[in-house]
Each structure stands twice: as structure tokens, then as C-alpha cells.
Amino acid sequence: MPLHPSPLRTPGPGTHLGVKEAEAALVQHYPRLVRLAYLTLPPGLGRHRRVLAAHAAVQRSLYGRARPAPEPGGDGVPAPRSAIGTDDGPGTPAYAAVRLRVLRSALAYERRPRWWPGRAPAPAELRLSVPVVRGLRLFPRAGGMDEYTLDRTLADVPATVRAALGLRLLESLPGDRTRALLAEAGVADPAGAVRAAAQVVGGDHERVRRILRSGEFDPCTVQTRPGDLLRRRHRRRAGAASLILLAVAGVAALPSDGGSDTAGPPATALRARVPGGALDPTALGRTPPGQWADTSRVDFSAWPPRGGRTDDRELLGRALGNWAGPPADVAVTAAPGTAVVAPAQPPQLLFAGELDGEAVVLFHDGGVRVVRYAEPLSGTGATALDFARVDNADVTTAAALAVGRTGSSARYLLAPWVAESATRDLLAPDTPARQLDVDRDGVTAAVPRPAEGGGCGSWPAMQLRSSEEIVEKHAFLVTDLGDLTPVHLTHTPEPGSGAPARQPREATGIDGLAAWARTACSLRDLRHTGVRAVNHWQFARQPLPGSRSTADWVCTRADTWRGPGRVLVQFVPPSAPVEVVSDLRNTASCSRFGRHIVAGTRWRSPAGAWYVLAAGSRAVHRIELAGSVRGVSDSPMLAVRAPRDAVFRVSAELRDGGAVSWSADGLPPP
Incomplete structure (x- = not known):
């Protein structure tokens, strides 16, 4: 039966809004309130939990002590009701009060630590009018590349900026009222949030507003999918097996003569902790050798297993066991933002072989991480375990993995679609690239690494070319910044007179190589930060007063695998050293949404x-x-x-x- 709320009475200044007025405003404008909450909530919750939390934030806004009604037309209220011309429209004090509560609730999520119960929908929230079925996941409709790019950009900014963006574009509030409403919601720097939101939008207000009103950001129009049914089945089996193992462990723990401590948990115990047979060497994923040439997903999932020890179950078992529970003597490193946890399902095997006195294994874990395990062959030396993020990799960012590394060089396992490989010095753009030797498994000869400290006399890079079965005549540059994946280097040329805006392009041409020759040494500041790609954008060329020379203004943007970007704005005079005039963190500047x-x-x-x-x-x-x-x-x-x-x-x-x-x-x- 449809709900017909009674007409709202006009509350005067200083009166209290009743539940009926708030409920009427909530029911009529429920979709826009939920969309505002969804935009403000942290993307790290995941889309399913974010949908539930958005609905919970709106529905819980009806509960709690009623607050005085805001002055009509005052701070936080867009306009008097009479100016809107409706009795229960978005300009009423009732709607403004509900919106304020929703905003406070959504902003509170990001201020809480990860372990705080309110970061995930609590059972009380799930008992509200949100359909929840065990094992059923809710997702907004997927959009196109514009929606995806904006969502990634918004993940880099604080919740206060996302809230300001929603108030400005979804609620169509002017800047002064947006600042007042954010201040009333408890935001410490509302003016800064509004300025940061303007930087995210750039000049494309209508375009970004259209994207925010699309299905990608609509938690009221959702699709349902089941969870991982196989994983749930494995978990039930693992739970039963765990009970049996606990009983056996209880018997084994009884006092006995001549017992001794072990160095770590046995392999059977590790397998019991990790569901789904994820530590079973025989269950590893293995991609057929030719699949990379016949798939639309050209990333690490298309790599076949390579190396001379891909069938060595003992080596693979040790690698998986150390991954699940690394002993104290194993050196563990991880790129920023990479989870160092056991696999949730059997990973994909990329490589297992011997290299430079080590046995090395490379895994790909569910499209999110790559893991490198290395143990010495001679029995002396340290065992190492390295983690790195690789979600949403593509032809260029999934082109190589560091399989072995020394202080001055590294060896890479190249993607099966790399047809040609060479090395070059970015500081010597006129010097031709030199061919790089690659063995039958796809492992390169030693490639020089950029020096960690001291001067910057050279900057080595690899120039790779994809097979014509993937992209015709596609060459690109990558360089080592200390992580498992080398960094993709691109170049955006200076603007031409009257020419349309140019997109980043590969830096293998004359202009791209010449541009990187001046600024490559600035890459030293980006080492070990989980960088995915770096673009060199020459946004202006300025005549210098009192001379006939010109200087370049360059924006070097580094995009990380985890999302946040870093920007170095550099002034490049003709002969003097390059000067970094701005170092911006977690910004959309110099990207598609900060042009x-x-x-x-x-x-x-x-x-x-x-x-x-x-x-x-x-x-x-x-x-x-x-x-x-x-x-x-x-x-x-x-x-x-x-x-x-x-x-x-x-x-x-x-x-x-x-x-x-x-x-x-x-x-x-x-």
C-alpha cells in the first residue's frame, strides 16, 4: 500500500521538527539522500557494504533527539519553502534537517578506525528496511570508463571533499551554503573542502554532475549477485576439519616425554587455517600458453606458468606455506597499500625456477596482488617474500615483473605478449636503444637499475614492444622504482596553438624522450611508493625576460596502484637545474579530472x-x-x-x- 504522508506544517524558528515531518521528507527524497550518503562514504568499504551503509545512514536519520528547526533561508538551508513552491520539497527545513543528519552519519565513517564496528553495517543497521540475504551481494550498475575514472579519483580525496562535491553538484547548493552546511556537520575546514572539490571538478561541472547522477553512483538501483559459493562451501568443510584438528591437537598437547618446540606451524595446520585448498600446490591456477592472444583481459591473468620448476610440489608447497605464515627469519616486504595476508583461494602460478643462486616462485593472487618467494639454493642467505598490488593492470603495466634483483641490476620476467625488448638511458635520448637478451622462459639478462643515491648520471629504462596480435606497433617505456612491477612512463606534449587537448601518449618518440631527459632524475623521489605509471605533461612554455631563451613548465603525475596520486610541478629553465615548485599529494591535479x-x-x-x-x-x-x-x-x-x-x-x-x-x-x- 503506498504511503501518503500528511502535509508538512511550517515550523517556525526555534521549534522542533517532529518525526512525521522528517519521515515525510525522507520518504519523498529518499533516493537523493541515499545517493549523497553513498558518495560521501569511504570507497574502501566496498560497493556492497557501501550500499548498505548508505541506506542505513538515511534510515537512521529518523532516530535520536529532535533538533531545533533551522532558520528558513539560513545557513545549511538552501531557500525558504515559499521560494521553492512546494510543501515538502528539498528546500524545506525538514529536508535540511534530515540531510544534515545523513551527512554527519556518512562523514563519521571515515573518522573511525578500521576496527570500529560502525565502519561496517552493524546488525542493527541491517534490520532496517534494506533487503539482506546471506550470501547475496548488492552492487550499483556498472558504468563506463568516465564513471570508473571519477570513482578512482574520488577514492583519493577525503570524505569531506566528496561531501562538498555532492552538496555542490547533486544538491546544487552555492559555495557559501555548502561551507555553512559542512561546518554544521562538524567539518574542521569547510572552505578547504569546497576548494578541493572544485579542483576535482575542474571546469567540467555539468559533465561531472551527469556522471554522479548515473547508475554507477545510485545505491537505490542495484544488481544482485551471489557471493563466492565455492569459497563458502570450502569454509564449511574447513570449519569441520578445524574442529577435528582441534580435537587431535588437544590430544597431542597432553604431557609427553622428550617433547620439543617446532620452528613454526606444520603444513597441515596452515592448510586448516586457509580455506579452499589455497595452500595446495596441485590446486594452483595455470593459464594455457596461448590464451594471452585470444582474450579481452590482457593482464597477469593471461600469463602462463614458466620456469624449470613449475612441477616441483615441494618448492611450491614451501612458497605457499611461507606466504600463509612466514617464519621470523623470512624477510617480508610489501608495496604501500598491499595486504600481507594468506591467499583466500588457490593463486595463479606465474613462474617457478632457479635464477642467480635462488629458487624463485611468482604468484598472481586473484587479480589484486603479485607475490614473489625466493629461497637460496646453497642453504646460506635469507628467504624473501615480496608483495605488490597489481589490480586493474593492462598491456603496459602487466608487461614485466622483477624476478631477481641486486644492488645495481635487476632481471625481469616479461609478459608473453612482449615481442621485442631493449634498454636505453633516459638522460641520453639521442643514443639508440640496445637490444636486451631474453631466455626461452621470458627472463631478461641483467638490466641496470637507477642508482639509489649520489649523483644522477644516467637513468636506465626498458623499451618494450607488444606483439602485433595484441596491439600493432605499440612500443612503450618502463623503469625500475624498487617495486616488483616496473613503472610505465608516458608523455603529454605541450599544447599547440588552437589544437585540441592531447591525451598522454607513449614516450618512445623524439619529443617524449627529449622531455624525460630533463626530468627523469625527479623519479628518485617516487621510489618504493607503489607507483603504477608516471606521466610527463609540459603544460606551458614561457619566454624568459631579458633573454631569448624559453623555460618549460612541467607537471609530473605519478599514479599509484592503491589510487592516490602525487604531482611534482617543475620549472625547467634552459640551462639551470630543474626546480620543483610544488609537491602535491592525494590530488586530482594534472589528471583527467584536474586538467x-x-x-x-x-x-x-x-x-x-x-x-x-x-x-x-x-x-x-x-x-x-x-x-x-x-x-x-x-x-x-x-x-x-x-x-x-x-x-x-x-x-x-x-x-x-x-x-x-x-x-x-x-x-x-x-
């Missing part, structure tokens, strides 16, 4: 005069300096005479009416 940028620096001319230089990307049409030095330019570039110690900030207007800013020496942005 507009402006930056500034101090520069000394050959004649000894000091200037403040500023430049912006192609959409910038006006730049203004503020601080101890002032200036205006109706172009994407500006140069102003200034003292050597000038303190300044840069603001820029975009052609579409947006704005970007940059500040030096801690000055707040405008």
Missing part, C-alpha cells in the same frame, strides 16, 4: 635581475599576482620584476569562468 593548473616561481635573469614568473595550462586566460609583489596578465603567462625574497600567490581565471590558484611560502590561496 587546469597554474604555478609560479622566482627566477634570476642572466643579467642578475630577479623576477616572479607564473604560467598556466591552456584554459587559463588571465593571471594575477598578490602578496608582496603584484601584477596582472591577460594571458596564460606572467613575468614581473620582484625582490629575491618576494612572497606571493598566483590566481588564474579560466575561459569557462572557473578559477585555479597557487601559493608560495605558506600564503593562503585566494
Whole structure:
């Protein structure tokens, strides 16, 4: 039977909103409230738990002590009801009060530690009007590449920024009311959250609003899928086996003569802890050799097992056992954001063989991780276990894995689709690439590694080419930054006059190699940070005052496997060393959703005069300096005479009416 709420009465200032008014507002605007909660909640919850938590946050907003009704038209309320023209529309105080509670509840998730019960839907929440069936998973409808890219970008920013984005685009609130509502919800820096949300959007307000209103971000229109039925079955069996093993262990633990402690848990006990036969060497996944040429998923799942010991059950069993429960003498390393836990199901075998005095095994774990196990052949030396994330890998980022590494070189296992391989020095772009020897298993000869410390006299990289069965004439560059997977290097050329915006392209051409030759040494700051790919974007070229030379403005963006990006904005003069003018963390700048940028620096001319230089990307049409030095330019570039110690900030207007800013020496942005 449909619910027909009674008309809302008009609460005056200082009165309390009753449950009936709140319920009427919630029922009528339930989908938009749930969408706002879903956008604000941490993506780390996973889509299923995030859907349940969004519905729970909205439904629980009806409970608790009623709050005074906000002043109509005041902070946090978009407009008086009379201005909207409805009795229960989104501009009413009842709706504003419910929305505020929903926002507070969603923001609270990210402030709680992972072990806090409220981070996952509690049983009380699941008893609300959300259909929950054991083993049934709920997912919003999958969108396209735009939706996926925006979702990954939003995973990099705090919940306060996602909330500000939802209020600005989904709720269509102006900036001042968004800041007021965030402050009322307990956000410490609402103005900063609104500015960060504007950077995520860039100038594409309508496009991002359309994406946020798509099925990808709609937790009310969901698809249902079963959980891992086989895993549940294995868990039931493992539970029964565990009870039996506990009984046997209890008998074995009785006092006996001449007992001694063991170095670690026996293999049978480890297998009992890990369900689904994940530690059984005979259950390892093995991809057929030619599948990579006949699949739409070209990543590590298409790698066949290679190496001379792929059938050595003892070696594979030791590798799996050490993975599940590494003893104290095993050196364990993991890239940032990589879970160091036992496999949940039998992993895929990529390699098992002998290399440089070690027995090495490589596993691929369910599309999320690669794991390297290495033990010495001679009995001397340390056993090592390395973990790295590889989710959503592709032709280039799944092209190689470090199978062996020394202080100055590394050997790689290449993907089966790599047809040609060579090495080159990024600091010597005019020197031809040298062919790299590869054995029949796909293992390369030793490749020099970039020096860890000291000077930067060279920067080795591999130039690989995919088989024409995958992509015709596709060559690309990768380099070693200390993780199991080498990093894919790309290049975005400088904007041409009147030309459309260019997407990142492979850096194997003349322009790409010349660009990386100036900035490759800045990659040292990205070592051991779990980087997936780095793009070099030359967003401006500026004539230098008092000379005939030009300087480049470069945005070097590193995308990590776990999501967050890091940006180095660099000023590249013709002869002086490269200067990093900004080091931004967890930002969408210089990506598809942060295409507009402006930056500034101090520069000394050959004649000894000091200037403040500023430049912006192609959409910038006006730049203004503020601080101890002032200036205006109706172009994407500006140069102003200034003292050597000038303190300044840069603001820029975009052609579409947006704005970007940059500040030096801690000055707040405008």
C-alpha cells in the first residue's frame, strides 16, 4: 500500500521538527539522500557494504533527539519553502534537517578506525528496511570508463571533499551554503573542502554532475549477485576439519616425554587455517600458453606458468606455506597499500625456477596482488617474500615483473605478449636503444637499475614492444622504482596553438624522450611508493625576460596502484637545474579530472635581475599576482620584476569562468 504522508506544517524558528515531518521528507527524497550518503562514504568499504551503509545512514536519520528547526533561508538551508513552491520539497527545513543528519552519519565513517564496528553495517543497521540475504551481494550498475575514472579519483580525496562535491553538484547548493552546511556537520575546514572539490571538478561541472547522477553512483538501483559459493562451501568443510584438528591437537598437547618446540606451524595446520585448498600446490591456477592472444583481459591473468620448476610440489608447497605464515627469519616486504595476508583461494602460478643462486616462485593472487618467494639454493642467505598490488593492470603495466634483483641490476620476467625488448638511458635520448637478451622462459639478462643515491648520471629504462596480435606497433617505456612491477612512463606534449587537448601518449618518440631527459632524475623521489605509471605533461612554455631563451613548465603525475596520486610541478629553465615548485599529494591535479593548473616561481635573469614568473595550462586566460609583489596578465603567462625574497600567490581565471590558484611560502590561496 503506498504511503501518503500528511502535509508538512511550517515550523517556525526555534521549534522542533517532529518525526512525521522528517519521515515525510525522507520518504519523498529518499533516493537523493541515499545517493549523497553513498558518495560521501569511504570507497574502501566496498560497493556492497557501501550500499548498505548508505541506506542505513538515511534510515537512521529518523532516530535520536529532535533538533531545533533551522532558520528558513539560513545557513545549511538552501531557500525558504515559499521560494521553492512546494510543501515538502528539498528546500524545506525538514529536508535540511534530515540531510544534515545523513551527512554527519556518512562523514563519521571515515573518522573511525578500521576496527570500529560502525565502519561496517552493524546488525542493527541491517534490520532496517534494506533487503539482506546471506550470501547475496548488492552492487550499483556498472558504468563506463568516465564513471570508473571519477570513482578512482574520488577514492583519493577525503570524505569531506566528496561531501562538498555532492552538496555542490547533486544538491546544487552555492559555495557559501555548502561551507555553512559542512561546518554544521562538524567539518574542521569547510572552505578547504569546497576548494578541493572544485579542483576535482575542474571546469567540467555539468559533465561531472551527469556522471554522479548515473547508475554507477545510485545505491537505490542495484544488481544482485551471489557471493563466492565455492569459497563458502570450502569454509564449511574447513570449519569441520578445524574442529577435528582441534580435537587431535588437544590430544597431542597432553604431557609427553622428550617433547620439543617446532620452528613454526606444520603444513597441515596452515592448510586448516586457509580455506579452499589455497595452500595446495596441485590446486594452483595455470593459464594455457596461448590464451594471452585470444582474450579481452590482457593482464597477469593471461600469463602462463614458466620456469624449470613449475612441477616441483615441494618448492611450491614451501612458497605457499611461507606466504600463509612466514617464519621470523623470512624477510617480508610489501608495496604501500598491499595486504600481507594468506591467499583466500588457490593463486595463479606465474613462474617457478632457479635464477642467480635462488629458487624463485611468482604468484598472481586473484587479480589484486603479485607475490614473489625466493629461497637460496646453497642453504646460506635469507628467504624473501615480496608483495605488490597489481589490480586493474593492462598491456603496459602487466608487461614485466622483477624476478631477481641486486644492488645495481635487476632481471625481469616479461609478459608473453612482449615481442621485442631493449634498454636505453633516459638522460641520453639521442643514443639508440640496445637490444636486451631474453631466455626461452621470458627472463631478461641483467638490466641496470637507477642508482639509489649520489649523483644522477644516467637513468636506465626498458623499451618494450607488444606483439602485433595484441596491439600493432605499440612500443612503450618502463623503469625500475624498487617495486616488483616496473613503472610505465608516458608523455603529454605541450599544447599547440588552437589544437585540441592531447591525451598522454607513449614516450618512445623524439619529443617524449627529449622531455624525460630533463626530468627523469625527479623519479628518485617516487621510489618504493607503489607507483603504477608516471606521466610527463609540459603544460606551458614561457619566454624568459631579458633573454631569448624559453623555460618549460612541467607537471609530473605519478599514479599509484592503491589510487592516490602525487604531482611534482617543475620549472625547467634552459640551462639551470630543474626546480620543483610544488609537491602535491592525494590530488586530482594534472589528471583527467584536474586538467587546469597554474604555478609560479622566482627566477634570476642572466643579467642578475630577479623576477616572479607564473604560467598556466591552456584554459587559463588571465593571471594575477598578490602578496608582496603584484601584477596582472591577460594571458596564460606572467613575468614581473620582484625582490629575491618576494612572497606571493598566483590566481588564474579560466575561459569557462572557473578559477585555479597557487601559493608560495605558506600564503593562503585566494
